[in-house]
Amino acid sequence: MQTKRTIFPNKLLPYALLAPQxxxxxxxxxxxxxxxVKSSFxxxxxxGFRTTFIWFQNYTRLFNDPGYLNAAGRTAVFxxxxxxxxxxxxxxxxxxxxxxxxxxxxxxxxxxxxYAVAPxxxxxxxxxxxxxxxxxxxxxxxxxxxxxxxxxNGNDAMILVIIAASWKQISYNFLFFVAGLQxxxxxxxxAAAMDGAGPFKRFWTIVFPLLSPTTFFLLIVNINYAMFDxxxxxxxxxxxxxxxxxxxxxxxxxADGFLGLNxxxxxxxxxxxxxxxxxxxxxxFRWVERRVQY
Amino acid sequence: MVENxxxxxxxxxxxxxxxxxxxxxxxxxxxxxxxxxxxxxxxGLAPMLPGxxxxxxxxxxxxxxxxxxxxxxxxxxxxNSTIMALTIAIGKIAISIISAYAIVxxxxxxxxxxxxxxxxxxxxxxxxxxxxxxxxxADLGMLNSYAGLTIPLIASxxxxxxxxxFFLTIPDELMEAARVDGAGxxxxxxxxxxxxxxxxxxxxxxxxxxxGWVQYLWPLLVxxxxxxxxxxxxxxxxxxxxxxxxxWNLVMAAVMLAMLPPVLVIILMQxxxxxxxxxxxx
Numbered sequence: 145m146q147t148k149r150t151i152f153p154n155k156l157l158p159y160a161l162l163a164p165q166x167x168x169x170x171x172x173x174x175x176x177x178x179x180x181v182k183s184s185f186x187x188x189x190x191x192g193f194r195t196t197f198i199w200f201q202n203y204t205r206l207f208n209d210p211g212y213l214n215a216a217g218r219t220a221v222f223x224x225x226x227x228x229x230x231x232x233x234x235x236x237x238x239x240x241x242x243x244x245x246x247x248x249x250x251x252x253x254x255x256x257x258x259y260a261v262a263p264x265x266x267x268x269x270x271x272x273x274x275x276x277x278x279x280x281x282x283x284x285x286x287x288x289x290x291x292x293x294x295x296x297n298g299n300d301a302m303i304l305v306i307i308a309a310s311w312k313q314i315s316y317n318f319l320f321f322v323a324g325l326q327x328x329x330x331x332x333x334x335a336a337a338m339d340g341a342g343p344f345k346r347f348w349t350i351v352f353p354l355l356s357p358t359t360f361f362l363l364i365v366n367i368n369y370a371m372f373d374x375x376x377x378x379x380x381x382x383x384x385x386x387x388x389x390x391x392x393x394x395x396x397x398x399a400d401g402f403l404g405l406n407x408x409x410x411x412x413x414x415x416x417x418x419x420x421x422x423x424x425x426x427x428x429f430r431w432v433e434r435r436v437q438y
Numbered sequence: 439m440v441e442n443x444x445x446x447x448x449x450x451x452x453x454x455x456x457x458x459x460x461x462x463x464x465x466x467x468x469x470x471x472x473x474x475x476x477x478x479x480x481x482g483l484a485p486m487l488p489g490x491x492x493x494x495x496x497x498x499x500x501x502x503x504x505x506x507x508x509x510x511x512x513x514x515x516x517x518n519s520t521i522m523a524l525t526i527a528i529g530k531i532a533i534s535i536i537s538a539y540a541i542v543x544x545x546x547x548x549x550x551x552x553x554x555x556x557x558x559x560x561x562x563x564x565x566x567x568x569x570x571x572x573x574x575x576a577d578l579g580m581l582n583s584y585a586g587l588t589i590p591l592i593a594s595x596x597x598x599x600x601x602x603x604f605f606l607t608i609p610d611e612l613m614e615a616a617r618v619d620g621a622g623x624x625x626x627x628x629x630x631x632x633x634x635x636x637x638x639x640x641x642x643x644x645x646x647x648x649x650g651w652v653q654y655l656w657p658l659l660v661x662x663x664x665x666x667x668x669x670x671x672x673x674x675x676x677x678x679x680x681x682x683x684x685x686w687n688l689v690m691a692a693v694m695l696a697m698l699p700p701v702l703v704i705i706l707m708q709x710x711x712x713x714x715x716x717x718x719x720x
Binding site for chain 2: 164254273
């Protein structure tokens, strides 16, 4: 690993400098993670007197539990929905801003602020708009003969959380797409225009392929976001309901561990989620390495 | 632009205006809701135009809160959120910059191990290790305290990486010159590295302040005493009661107050925010 050509000779100082970070990492990251792995192999009796080592039973039970498989499926639908909706809208807006010379900055300012809105607040804003009794959206849908009710209808609830989660992520994707579009060489686009390619053809044959590193990066980030950072949106709006229709994996860890007090199962779920995060992080970093070599 | 196409230019503006309107519409409705009295929500559709009760609503939420929902006054929650966001942002920057300094400017046994231990924190978001982390904090007696709210979130792999990358770009000659002039490691850090890192620190501060402000699950777990509620988690308690009693005007006033500080930070420091966002995630 890289260091400087010349270094300071101190023997103890570097340890002192690293100490705060490492102590916090050990106490609040590594130790709890190890505990999660340990208790995922154990069963605690209801009164907490005895724990028995049960190998992989917590895991096998999870994979046979329809509730868990349902949560995994719901998470997949949710993550795909959020990623497609949010990235699609952001790309469209970024292309538009990239076409403008001066007014682009103003539009950027008007589009970036949802990044600062807490997920739970984003959830409540949309929950209010979709409120079946007083919200504007159900009122408008009623005119088309659709009775919106996310308290009863699982699909309605899923659409609600997907929209709320996508809304919050638009600013992030937008900024990265704008940065990506600005790094597409102007000469290539101009050459294509000279050869008679129209704006749409130029986008699909030149700009979009050159944008693919950004798109791939955002794909990973958005999946990560939808899986792990949307706890507040779910808890603020549907609470995983109705009947588990919006019960994502992260929400289920919380619900089983803190509300259901099923430590073993909750820990096993935590461990599985950690594995997913590790895979996503490795994919993301491998991609970064590759891009650096360009 | 390559060529002039008036129709496409108009279309561009139309798409952007519609986009901005859709993005802003939920907040507009929340603001409108916060300017009415509770009766406005008893008649079916929520109001679309401003009402006359804005000052009453905000004053009531700021000073006395909504006691029926078990939430303290909003000013107290805003102060708690500010303490939490500032402590997390400053703490993360402080411990990350010194650990990056140790990794780049020193050579010592277990350097690689330390680097990987920091890297691992990147892979373990609070959401996936809530039970055991909660237990550690409870065993340390840190529930219902500012320390419990902030310290477990203070380790940061991204900030350490950012500073490491930045330190690697600083010319070696600077450090050699400083050593020739007799500066020790601490003096070099204070007088040369810190001033050079100023822009990076500021950009990172904007991102981390927002990270700290929007935390929800963690405060929800470690605070049961309403004196330590943060605004973002307090809002959930308010909203849960709004479904039963129509206090939407008060809930939305609290929502507006919860959004205002971080949104202002982003709008006022947009350049630093974009720099921080694009660089920390690279």
